[in-house]
Amino acid sequence: MTHSITRRELLRRAAVGGAAVSLPSILAACGGEGIEGQTGAQPGTTSVTKELADELVFANWPFYIDVSDDEKTRPSLDQFTAETGVKVRYLEEVNDNEEWFGKYQAQLAQGDDIGRDIVVLTDWMAARMIRLGYVQKKDKSAIPNEENLVANLTSPGWDPQREFSLPWQSGITGIAYNEKRTGGPVTTIEQLLTDPKLKGRVTMLTEMPDTMGITMAATGGDPEKVTADAFDTAIDMIQQAVDSGQIRRFTGNDYVEDMLQENVWAGLAWSGDVVASIQPENPDIKFTVVDTGSHIWTDNMLIPLGGDVFTASTYMNYVYDPAVQAQIEAWVNYICPVEGTQEEIAKIDESLAENELIFPTDEMRSKTFIFDAEAADDPDYKEQFQAVIGA
Amino acid sequence: MDFLHRHRWLTPYLLLGPGLAWLAVFFVVPLFYLGYTSLQAGDILTGYTFKWAWENYSDAFTLYRPHFLRSLQYAGVATAIAFLISYPLSYWIAFRAGRWKNLFLLLVIAPFFVTYLIRTIAWKTILADQGPVVDFLRTVQLVSDDGRLLATTTAVVAGITYNYLPFMALPLYVSLEQIDHRLIEAAQDLYASRVQAFFRVTFPLSLPGVFAGTLLTFIPAAGDFINAELLGTPRQQMIGNVIQSKFKEIADYPQAAALSFVLMATILVAIVVYTRVIGTERATAG
Numbered sequence: 001m002t003h004s005i006t007r008r009e010l011l012r013r014a015a016v017g018g019a020a021v022s023l024p025s026i027l028a029a030c031g032g033e034g035i036e037g038q039t040g041a042q043p044g045t046t047s048v049t050k051e052l053a054d055e056l057v058f059a060n061w062p063f064y065i066d067v068s069d070d071e072k073t074r075p076s077l078d079q080f081t082a083e084t085g086v087k088v089r090y091l092e093e094v095n096d097n098e099e100w101f102g103k104y105q106a107q108l109a110q111g112d113d114i115g116r117d118i119v120v121l122t123d124w125m126a127a128r129m130i131r132l133g134y135v136q137k138k139d140k141s142a143i144p145n146e147e148n149l150v151a152n153l154t155s156p157g158w159d160p161q162r163e164f165s166l167p168w169q170s171g172i173t174g175i176a177y178n179e180k181r182t183g184g185p186v187t188t189i190e191q192l193l194t195d196p197k198l199k200g201r202v203t204m205l206t207e208m209p210d211t212m213g214i215t216m217a218a219t220g221g222d223p224e225k226v227t228a229d230a231f232d233t234a235i236d237m238i239q240q241a242v243d244s245g246q247i248r249r250f251t252g253n254d255y256v257e258d259m260l261q262e263n264v265w266a267g268l269a270w271s272g273d274v275v276a277s278i279q280p281e282n283p284d285i286k287f288t289v290v291d292t293g294s295h296i297w298t299d300n301m302l303i304p305l306g307g308d309v310f311t312a313s314t315y316m317n318y319v320y321d322p323a324v325q326a327q328i329e330a331w332v333n334y335i336c337p338v339e340g341t342q343e344e345i346a347k348i349d350e351s352l353a354e355n356e357l358i359f360p361t362d363e364m365r366s367k368t369f370i371f372d373a374e375a376a377d378d379p380d381y382k383e384q385f386q387a388v389i390g391a
Numbered sequence: 392m393d394f395l396h397r398h399r400w401l402t403p404y405l406l407l408g409p410g411l412a413w414l415a416v417f418f419v420v421p422l423f424y425l426g427y428t429s430l431q432a433g434d435i436l437t438g439y440t441f442k443w444a445w446e447n448y449s450d451a452f453t454l455y456r457p458h459f460l461r462s463l464q465y466a467g468v469a470t471a472i473a474f475l476i477s478y479p480l481s482y483w484i485a486f487r488a489g490r491w492k493n494l495f496l497l498l499v500i501a502p503f504f505v506t507y508l509i510r511t512i513a514w515k516t517i518l519a520d521q522g523p524v525v526d527f528l529r530t531v532q533l534v535s536d537d538g539r540l541l542a543t544t545t546a547v548v549a550g551i552t553y554n555y556l557p558f559m560a561l562p563l564y565v566s567l568e569q570i571d572h573r574l575i576e577a578a579q580d581l582y583a584s585r586v587q588a589f590f591r592v593t594f595p596l597s598l599p600g601v602f603a604g605t606l607l608t609f610i611p612a613a614g615d616f617i618n619a620e621l622l623g624t625p626r627q628q629m630i631g632n633v634i635q636s637k638f639k640e641i642a643d644y645p646q647a648a649a650l651s652f653v654l655m656a657t658i659l660v661a662i663v664v665y666t667r668v669i670g671t672e673r674a675t676a677g
Contacts (some may be wrong), residue, residue, distance in 0.1 A: 098642055105435075132436070200539065206640075242625045248542050249624055261519045263541055379434055382641050390625030391458075391636035 050142075053308040055087045056315055059100075059119040061299065062092040064169065066331035076327050080318050086311055091116075097125035104304070108134040113306025118315065120168045124209065124376030126300040127158030135164050136303045142313035145320035148339045152365060153298060158373045165300040166316050167337035169272075172360065172368060173210040173295040176269035178262060180284040186266040187288050189218035193241040202247050203255045203267035204238070208385045209371035210268055210295050211238070211250070217293030217369060226375035231384070239388050250389040259285055271357040272334035287357060289367050296368035298337065333358060429648035439645055447649035455633055455650065459657060462629040465544075465619075466612035469551040473559040473608050474601070476552075481563035481600075482593075485570075499560050507554060511621050514550055515541060518622070542624045550618035558607040566600025567593070602669055606662060613658055630654055 058077075066076050077088045094100045100121070104114045109132075121129060129135045140146065146166065159165045177186040181201075186192060192202055193215075204211045212234055213223035219237055221230025241247045248264060249255075256277050258264040269278070274287040303312045318324055319338075326344035329336045330352055336342075336359065346353035356364060375381055395402065432444040484495045502510055517524055518541040525541075528534040540546050570593060578588040616631030630650065637647035 096639065099639055102435075102639075102642055109438075128436075200542065245624070245626075247625065254621075257515070261516065261521065263515075263520045263539075379641065379643075383643075386636045386640055388625070390628035391632040391640075 050310055052084055052086050052314060053117075053311040055089055056118070056308070056311050057089045057091065057116045058315070059091045059093050059116045060168070061094045061120060064092075064120070064299075064332060065090070066328045076319070076324055079324070080315060083318070084314060086314070088315075094120060097122050101125060101128070108132070108305055111305055114304055115306065116304050117307035117312040118301050119304055120299050120301055122299050123156065123158070123297055123370065124373040126165050126302055127156075127373040128377050129302055129304070130159055130164050134305055136305060136307060136309050137163050138166065138303060138316065139309050139313040142310055143317040143320065145317045148320050148322060150337050150339055153337055156298075156370065156373070165302055166320070167298045168301050168319075169332060169334040170296055170298040170337055171334045172271040172289060172357070172364070173205065173207075173214065173268055173297065174271065174287055174289045175266060176259060176274055176278065176285055176287045177266035178259065178264075178282070178285050181262060181265040185286065185288065187291060189215055189237075189290065189292065192266055192268075193237060193246055198266055199244070199246050200248050201263070201265040202241070203249050203251050203258060203264045204247055205255070205268045205270075206250045206252055206389060208382060209297065209376045212381070212385060213295045213369065213371040214268065214290055214293065218290065223293065223295070223369050223371050226372040226381070231375070231381060235384055235388055242388060242390070272332065275355060275357045276333040289360075289364050291367060294364075294368050295371055296335070296365070297371065329358065335360060425648045425651060428644050429652050431645040433645075435642040444645060447645050448653065450646065451650045451653045455630060458628065458630040458633050459654070461627070462613050462615075462631065462654075463657070463661070465548050465551060465629060466609050466615075469548050469555065469612050470559070470605050470609045472548070472552045473556050474605065477556060477560040477563050477604065478601075481560050481567055485564055485567035496561075496564065499557050499564075503557060508617060510554060511550055511617050514546070514553070515621060518546055541622060544623070544627055546622040547618050547627045550622045551612050551615055554615075554618065555608045555612050558611070559604040562603035562607060563597065563600040566597045566603075570596045598669065602666075605665070609661070610658055614654060 065074055067073070068075055074090060077090055081087055100119070107114050140163075143166070146162070149162070149167065153167050153170070154162060156162075156165075175186055175189075175192060179185065182198065186195075186198070192198065209223075212231065215234040215238055216223045216226070216230050219230070219233045221227065221234060238247070249258070251258065253270075253273065255264060255267055255269060256273050259267070259269075259278060260281050269287060271287060274285070278285050279287075301312075301316055303309055319328065322338055322340035322344045325336060325338040325341045326348060329341055329345055330348045333352075333355075335357070336345075342353050342359050345358075352358055360368075427441065428439070429447055430441060430444050431439040432442045432447075433439040480499070484492055484499075488495050505513075516522065519525065520539045520541060525534060525539060528540070529536055529538070534540065574592055574596070575588050578592045579585070583591060614631050616629055616635050619627050619629045619632055634647050634650045634654070637643045637650065
C-alpha cells in the first residue's frame with residue numbers, strides 16, 4: 001500500500017495543477033449561453049428496460065476509484081465488465097461541481113442526453129440536479145445491495161427516499177495540525193483563527209460548506225439549518241482572521257503541499273487526504289474532528305437525463321457489494337458508505353480496517369453535521385463567502 | 392490569373408483575407424459574445440437574459456476597485472523590475488556575448504519549456520518557509536526569525552516578474568541586436584562619452600524593443616491570477632482572481648464578463664497614455 005500511496009500523491013499533485021490551468025471560464029461561458037428555456041426536462045420520469053446496454057459512461061472525480069499497480073487498468077471496472085459484459089467508459093471529468101454543471105446545463109435544460117449514465121456530485125449539487133429535474137430515478141429493483149447503505153445516509157433532506165441518488169464516498173472535514181510545530185493539539189476553531197502562535201500558518205478550504213459550516217457550528221449557529229444571522233457571525237469571525245493575517249490561504253487540495261512543506265501548521269483538512277497523502281509522509285500531522293461540529297459530506301452517484309437507468313442501477317448494485325467496495329476503498333481511503341466493508345477490507349489490509357478516518361467511530365459520527373444543501377447553493381451566501389476569501 | 396490582372400485592387404484584400412478571417416472568428420465574435428453576456432441579468436438556475444444590465448459595469452467599478460488598483464500596481468511594478476533586469480541582460484547578450492549569444496538566449500527562454508503553472512508551483516517550493524532560501528535570508532537578518540517570503544506581496548510581484556521576464560528580454564534583445572555599431576562609433580568619434588553615446592544613440596534606438604517588451608509584460612501581468620492564487624494570501628488577490636471566481640464558483644457570467652471588459656478598457660487606456668509618452672520621447676530623442 002505504501003508505494004501506491006506515494007504514487008497516488010504524485011498524481012494528486014498533478015491534479016491540483018491540472019485543475020487550476022484548465023480554462024473553466026471558457027467552459028462556463030459556453031454553458032451560460034442559451035439557458036433561457038428551462039422547459040423540456042421531465043422530472044424523474046423513468047422508463048426502465050431490463051436490458052443492459054453495451055456501454056456504461058461513468059463521470060467521476062479524479063483519483064476516486066481503484067487503479068492497478070501499473071496504472072494501466074481499473075480492476076473493479078474490469079471485473080464489472082467481466083461479470084456483466086458491459087464495457088465502462090470511465091471519465092475523470094468532474095473537477096468542480098459548479099464547473100461541471102455549467103458545462104452541461106444548457107443540454108440538460110433542453111432535456112437532452114448528455115451521454116453520461118452516472119455522474120458523481122456533492123450533496124448540494126446533487127440536490128440542485130434533482131430539484132431541476134435533470135436526473136432520473138434509479139431502478140431500485142436492480143439494487144438489492146442498497147440495504148448495505150450506512151444508516152445515517154439513508155435519508156438526506158433533498159432525497160429522503162434515496163430515489164435518485166446513492167452515495168459514492170463520504171469524507172469528514174476537520175482540523176489537521178502539525179503537532180511538532182504547534183506544540184500541542186489544535187482542536188477548536190477559535191484557536192485556529194485567533195491563536196497568535198499560528199499567525200500566518202493557518203489555511204481554510206475554498207469549499208463554502210466546509211469552512212462556513214464548521215465556523216458556524218463553532219459560533220453557536222446550526223449549519224444544518226442556516227440562518228442569515230448565524231452566517232454573518234461566522235463570516236465576521238473569518239474576515240477578522242483574514243484581516244489580521246492569521247489565515248494564510250484558502251485552498252482546495254493544495255493545502256496538502258503547504259502542510260507537508262510546513263508552511264502551514266494547522267488548518268481545515270479532508271480526512272481522505274490525511275490518510276492517503278499526509279500521514280504517510282509526515283506522521284506528526286494529526287487530524288481531529290472538531291468538538292463543536294465537523295462537516296461530513298457525501299459525493300453521490302446520479303443518473304443524468306438520457307442515461308441508461310437499468311445499466312447504471314446494475315453498476316450501483318455492483319459497487320454496493322462489500323467485497324467490491326473494499327477494493328475501491330483500499331485505494332481511495334475516504335469514508336465508506338457501505339456496511340460490511342470493514343470486514344472485507346481487513347482481508348486486504350488490516351490497518352485500513354482499524355483506521356478511524358475510513359471507518360469512523362460512533363462517537364466521531366455524533367460530532368458531525370451535514371451542511372444545509374439549500375444554503376450551500378444560495379447565491380448570496382456564495383458571494384459573501386467568495387468576498388471573504390479574497391475574490 | 393487573368394482575373395487578378397484585371398482586378399489588381401483586389402490583391403491586398405486577398406492577402407489580408409486569412410488574417411482578417413482569423414481575427415473575426417477568434418477575436419471579434421468572442422468579444423461580441425462577451426459584451427452581450429456582460430449586459431445580461433438573472434441567475435444560473437433561471438437563466439441569464441439580455442436586459443441592457445449596465446449595473447454590471449457600475450458594480451465592477453464600485454465593488455472591485457481595490458482589486459483593479461492592485462492589479463495595475465503589481466503589473467506596473469513587475470514590468471519595471473523586469474525591465475531593469477532585462478535591459479542589462481539583453482544588452483550584454485547583444486553586444487558582448489559574441490559566439491555564445493544563442494546559448495544565452497536559449498537560457499533566457501529555457502524556463503518556457505516548462506509550463507507556466509509548474510514554474511509557479513516550483514516557486515512555492517523555493518520560497519517555502521522552512522526552505523533554504525528563507526533560512527539563508529533569516530541568517531543574514533534580511534527576513535525576521537518568524538518572517539516569511541511565501542504568501543506575501545513580494546512573492547506575488549516576484550512571481551509575476553519571473554514569469555514574464557522573457558517577454559521583456561526578447562524584444563529588447565531583438566532591437567538592441569539590430570543597432571548598427573557604426574552609429575555608436577560615430578557618436579564616440581564626435582566626442583560623446585560612452586554614457587552619452589548610450590543615452591543619445593543606443594537607448595533611443597532600442598525604444599521599439601522597450602515599447603514592445605513593456606506591453607508584452609504589462610498586459611498579461613495585469614490579468615494574471617495564478618501568482619496571486621499560489622504565492623499570495625486573500626489580501627493579494629487580483630482582478631483576475633475575481634473574474635475566475637465569478638465564472639467558476641458563483642457562475643455569475645454577466646458580472647464576470649463586465650469585469651473582463653472593464654479590465655480590457657483599463658489596460659487599453661493605460662497603453663494609450665503610455666504610447667503618447669514614449670512617442671514624444673522618441674521624437675525629441677531623434
